[in-house]
Amino acid sequence: MKKIVLMSAVLATGLVQNQVDAEELTIGLREHAFSAGIGNQISPNANYKLGYLYSEDKGHLADIAVHVTIDNGPHHIEIGPKWVYAWAKETNSGGAIAVGGGYRLMVSNLISLHASAYYAPSVLSFSNVEGYLEYDAKVQLNLSEDFGLHLGYRNKNIDYKKVSEVTFDSGYYLGATLRF
Template sequence: MKAPISHKLSSALTLACAVAFSASAQAGDFELQLSDDSVYAEVSSPDSTPMRFSAGYLYHEDSRNVMNLDFHAQNKSSFQGNDTHVGLGMKGIGYHEHNLDGLGMGLGGFGEIELNQVPGLSLGGSLHYSPSILTFSDVDDFLWLEAYSNYAVMPNAAVQFGYRYIKADMEEGKDRSLESSAFLGIRFQF
């Protein structure tokens, strides 16, 4: 059985997220996404840098809290005349709900393609997986999957529509869906 997350570790994770949010105050992106049951906010470093740092927080109405700190190598290029943005790296995930806790380090990446045939429209997604060797406390593994579209309504703002699925396999053998919903959102670029 894995050791439970102590109050100190939980406080440290909360502090790390707060520091990441404040350090990213001059971020490249800010996203706010809403579903029927949850709200998610994320700040990210600029797309123009070779490394991308992100910090996010999801609150679910079942008193479920999921935090993430991301670190990706990223690149912008072109695919069949469409601009692309891809990244490969890690997603640190912290989870707390009632008497359950979990930490994990997911490996994976993201990709986004701007469709030049429809100006302003882009499609993207991400996938990160944290196996048991990279998880702690009540969780055996994490899976974080997203698919989304952005439509730029102006040069620095877009509306979003997407789907997010976050799953944790718990130590007692049960799968736990931390989030499984469609979302609407806004994305601001600074």
């Protein structure tokens, strides 16, 4: 499992070095949690995203996703793996390689709908983690081509070996997206 973590770090380092500038920066806030993420196109049909979530109650969670992307008019689809690692306060740390993706519908130039989901069974989980499930949905108001505000709901659950399932973060959040 250490090889998987090492390979993930090497991949992330290579992606960041090849694409120093981010195409998109996203932040999200809720009462007891803060999230931030950057993303960029690797090629016309692939992207990467790096994410971080801090929860006052649960700890830290970082993720790296690499997607194949499909654009068709107002529809944007992303499918691929996401490496997730949690440094939890109440239990041991651990991670997973989740499979999933996201969907975006541009309703108009002003409004877009976003949804994503990722799942990792025990066979794709390591350290003290038995499984992982996350889902997110949001509505974004695009104030310009470069800036949008969003309201969303997210849920991130980690299933630990010796502890019951831990909801790392769950609830409504406000956020902003800045595109370069």
